Amino acid sequence: MAKIVAGVATSHVPAIGAAIDLGKTQEPYWTRVFSGFEHSKKWMEELKPDVAIIVYNDHATAFSLEMIPTFALGCAAEFAPADEGWGPRPVPVVHGHPELAAHIAQSVILDEFDLTIVNKMEVDHGLTVPMNLLFGSPTEWPCKVIPLAVNVVQFPPPTGNRCFNLGKAIRKAVESFPEDLKVVIFGTGGMSHQISGPRAGLINSVFDKAFLDGLTKDPVGLTKIPHVTYMREAGAEGVEMVMWLVMRGALDLDVQETYRFYTVPASNTAVGHIILEPKVA
Ligand code: DHB
Ligand code: FE
Numbered sequence: 001m002a003k004i005v006a007g008v009a010t011s012h013v014p015a016i017g018a019a020i021d022l023g024k025t026q027e028p029y030w031t032r033v034f035s036g037f038e039h040s041k042k043w044m045e046e047l048k049p050d051v052a053i054i055v056y057n058d059h060a061t062a063f064s065l066e067m068i069p070t071f072a073l074g075c076a077a078e079f080a081p082a083d084e085g086w087g088p089r090p091v092p093v094v095h096g097h098p099e100l101a102a103h104i105a106q107s108v109i110l111d112e113f114d115l116t117i118v119n120k121m122e123v124d125h126g127l128t129v130p131m132n133l134l135f136g137s138p139t140e141w142p143c144k145v146i147p148l149a150v151n152v153v154q155f156p157p158p159t160g161n162r163c164f165n166l167g168k169a170i171r172k173a174v175e176s177f178p179e180d181l182k183v184v185i186f187g188t189g190g191m192s193h194q195i196s197g198p199r200a201g202l203i204n205s206v207f208d209k210a211f212l213d214g215l216t217k218d219p220v221g222l223t224k225i226p227h228v229t230y231m232r233e234a235g236a237e238g239v240e241m242v243m244w245l246v247m248r249g250a251l252d253l254d255v256q257e258t259y260r261f262y263t264v265p266a267s268n269t270a271v272g273h274i275i276l277e278p279k280v281a
Contacts, residue, residue, distance in 0.1 A: 005278070053186070257274060
């Protein structure tokens with residue numbers, strides 16, 4: 001059977017992608033950020049997942065503002081990197097797992113989560129930057145990827161509680177897939193940031209660190225945070241953190257936090273990263 005073997009969360013930030021693409025990773029500003037992922041890349045290389053379910057947000061790239069699905073599951077065989085204004089990022093095409101994705105769609109929709117099925121979709125920095133942070137910059141990505149795009153761009157995004165429960169339903173779906181597959185699930189986006197308006201540049205490390213603590217020890221407590229609290233405490237784009245709760249819902253309530261990294265800032269954003277693994281009996 002397929003099994004979720006770990007959960008990973010990380011911020012995205014387009015400037016991280018630009019630093020990689022423009023060869024700036026050795027600059028002191030960027031070594032501070034990338035140093036936090038060295039351990040994680042080695043860990044991922046050893047884990048060798050077959051599939052990564054990556055919960056991320058599209059930034060009006062694949063969907064534009066004309067049509068905004070709340071939850072969109074990528075069921076295609078491949079996903080091309082999008083042109084976000086400077087040409088597509090020079091990263092490999094992302095290969096999907098259409099069989100597992102279709103199985104997840106069926107299981108989760110019949111469990112009454114109304115996912116949008118997407119059979120053609122380009123993927124932006126929201127997906128490719130976390131992939132670089134965890135997989136490095138290979139010529140081919142080392143595993144298949146099932147993108148799950150969540151609307152956190154236009155109000156109202158789904159609640160943290162809905163995201164957490166969707167994570168539980170995804171786990172049930174994965175665990176009923178007959179093939180032996182090692183699956184890792186990513187929650188991406190966050191942490192605190194606001195990129196426009198009078199509060200642009202807002203970062204709240206106290207809130208972020210409490211969220212990281214809660215993610216490990218009290219995820220159900222985090223599901224009760226209303227949108228307005230994310231907005232007030234973590235900035236308008238801080239609401240991206242609800243996506244981390246999809247990942248968390250797909251894991252045991254009791255997990256071990258095997259790695260954590262936090263640094264401020266990358267561009268306008270606080271960068272947080274955590275690895276959660278099953279507790280060893
Ligand atoms: C920044 C962060 C984001 O999450 C994003 O989508 C765009 C810009 C930033 O920090 O600059
Ligand atoms: Fe973003």
